[in-house]
Amino acid sequence: MEADKNPAFARKLRESDLGLFVQAQYGGLVRTAYLLTGSMHEAEDLVQASLLKAMRQWHRIDDPLPYVRRIMANLHVSRWRRHRGRELVSSIVPDRREHDATDAVADRESLLAALRRLPPRMRAVIVLRYWVDLSEVDTAEVLGCSVGTVKSTASRGLTRLREALAPPSTEPEHERVGETNR
Numbered sequence: 001m002e003a004d005k006n007p008a009f010a011r012k013l014r015e016s017d018l019g020l021f022v023q024a025q026y027g028g029l030v031r032t033a034y035l036l037t038g039s040m041h042e043a044e045d046l047v048q049a050s051l052l053k054a055m056r057q058w059h060r061i062d063d064p065l066p067y068v069r070r071i072m073a074n075l076h077v078s079r080w081r082r083h084r085g086r087e088l089v090s091s092i093v094p095d096r097r098e099h100d101a102t103d104a105v106a107d108r109e110s111l112l113a114a115l116r117r118l119p120p121r122m123r124a125v126i127v128l129r130y131w132v133d134l135s136e137v138d139t140a141e142v143l144g145c146s147v148g149t150v151k152s153t154a155s156r157g158l159t160r161l162r163e164a165l166a167p168p169s170t171e172p173e174h175e176r177v178g179e180t181n182r
Contacts, residue, residue: 018058022051025065028132032069035127036076038116046072046079069132070142073124080120114164122157129154 026047033043033050050071054064061067115123121143128139129150140150 018055021064025068029068029072032127032132033072033076035112035115035131036072036120036123038112046076049075066138066142069128070144073128073143077120077124110165111161114161117164118157118160122153122160125150125153126157126161 029047029050030040030043033046034040037043037046050068053071053075054061054068058064115126118126124143125139128134128142129136134142136147136150136154139154140147143150
């Protein structure tokens with residue numbers, strides 16, 4: 001083979017593989033990064049940084065998609081730890097309005113806001129399991145943890161999302177408690 005005899009040719013061949021990978025997977029990687037970060041600009045930065053890290057090790061990578069996803073998840077958690085004091089989470093929920101065609105957009109925004117309030121590791125598990133549709137085993141492999149950790153983290157994360165997205169009750173608290181005792 002020519003790649004065995006000529007290192008420059010082999011390097012160019014690996015670089016073209018990286019280019020093809022980026023062309024095929026960039027959109028999906030940005031969508032995943034957006035779910036992790038909640039910002040399109042941060043998502044693009046996260047993908048770029050992840051691809052740069054992957055590029056340095058490209059010749060060693062057998063399956064690049066899970067490798068790059070793992071880099072993205074790890075970089076996101078690391079960045080969050082460094083900058084966690086900058087986010088401001090508010091408990092004020094806007095009033096609900098009548099349903100119309102834009103409700104799906106509002107529901108999506110509510111879901112993304114609730115997702116952003118999750119801790120980074122929990123957010124990564126939810127995104128990889130339910131948006132990227134990875135199995136528990138694959139999610140555990142990407143995040144470098146056990147399958148049991150993925151299961152418990154996903155369960156707690158879904159519970160938090162359900163609580164955050166539950167419609168507010170209009171009944172006073174004392175009336176709801178009284179109904180359960182009847």
